[in-house]
Amino acid sequence: MKRRPTFLISVLCFGFAFFYVPILSMIVYSFNNSRLATVWGGFSTKWYAALWHNPQVGEALKLSLEIAILSSTSATILGTMAGIALARFKQFRGRVLFSGLVTAPLIMPEVITGISSLIFFILMAEFVGWPASRGFTTVTLAHITFSMVFVTTVVQSRMLSADRAIEEAAMDLGSRPWQVMKDVTLPVISPAILSGWLLAFTISMDDVVITNFTTGPGTTTLPILIWSKVKLGVTPDVNALATLTVLVVGVIVFAVGFVMNRSEKRRELERRLAYQANE
């Protein structure tokens, strides 16, 4: 006999309504014919057409994608290294500082990271001469720095839960340390590396505050473009842009979730078959 948790179910319904009513409202109003963004004036797709014909949007999207791909790939390499280092090497000089450096950017308020990066880059330009001006390079460097620690967190926790016996077996069979890394460890943690990359990519695509501090004239990423529009108020073309974003992200998240769910089920099945074969 089990009581149905009526209260919990109703809070869940309220919660999901709370999550999705604003988004649905934004989607509905992106098809609004009226120039006033909050008053309904009939159905129209003209804001999508306006978006399509606005060259700024395309350029900003392209720039955002370039920065996100470059920074998330670099962040994944550096972050994976840090995750492996923290999970495998229990003692090395400066480990305490290192693990502090890896945690701090995760919880540092973005304004502080932004302002310190900006001051750093201005002083670098003044006294070192590189990066000479603020723009693509400085934004990418800042994005690598604050997104690599997210990769580290994901990789480190996968490393800690992975079975070390396989690595030890490879060592016993005479593999060199880097061969163990290449042939055993990296394949085992590859799902974590992939999700770390996705996380870093999304963080970079989404960032406003740190980009706003580290960017310069002429380097307008998509979030910065939206930020400058939204500061002036609600406009229908941003509704259209938001709808497209939600659509693209929704499809990707569901597709990735579906694929991961299926591959997990398949692995589970293979594991069970392997056990049966052994018995």
Next chain:
Amino acid sequence: MASATRLYHWFNRRGWSDIVIVAPYVWLLVFFLVPFVIVLAMSFATRTPTAPPFGYGGDNPLLNTAGYARLIGDALYFRAFITSLLNAAVAMVLCLAIGYPMALGLTKIEPGWRNILLMLVILPFWTSFLLRVYAWMGLMGSNSWFNTLLTEGWNWAVPQDWAVHSIPMMHTNFAVVLVMVYTYLPFMILPLYANLERLDPTLDEAAMDLGTRPFGVFWDITLPQSIPGIIAGGMLVFIPAAGDLVIPTLVGDASSPMIGRVISDEFASARDWPMASSVAVALLFLMVGPMMIYSHYQARAEHREAPK
């Protein structure tokens, strides 16, 4: 040739492990620690009309504490800190009040549906933060359907003298808290769900068999075991909310700004780098407590997950 062989031997012996440690270490030292140390030093500098606008001079050239003195003396900064901490604390409590039953509800739902619902919790997290704030700007405006609905409800419920044309929601602390709850709620639900999902259901059943009422089971068994999840979720909401810049700029009250906005304005509009740095350092000091609590519980959670 010989050096190439030596390099190969060095690499095999310990080179790869050195690289794995040193590369990310140096990166974080240069691009994270050094900038932060600069801000720390900047907070003790003096503002000058030069470019870059700071210098070291006066009675105490390297330790000019004027910025910190102004921080305590000037009511603007004190009020900004109080507003930030209050808004973040209220948002955290509301997130807990909504997020806890949601997380608990998710654990009671059959696994097939649960995965879909979990994905629906995560989905807003992957879409743009800025656009989620923006969605509420559309709802809160004075002639939006949502505001009209609320206004009609209010006018129907209260005596006629109190009737209003529209509820002023935009540019208030209420708007800030509402949008904070909206944007940070997934950060509360996900760690709580991870915590609650691991609890042993047989304990609940044992308590039920011994005659405990459902609320008693929750109060005596579920709640005490979920405290690490509550703390992790609470800090994940509180820390970013207190230092947030986007929400207060877009929907906040400009006459009582939050601390993130003060830092940004000091820096960009007033061009007072030392003052902006002092405020930033002070904010960080306030956040050190919550950060330590968070990483303490996080480290314990990771320790539990790691195989013995």
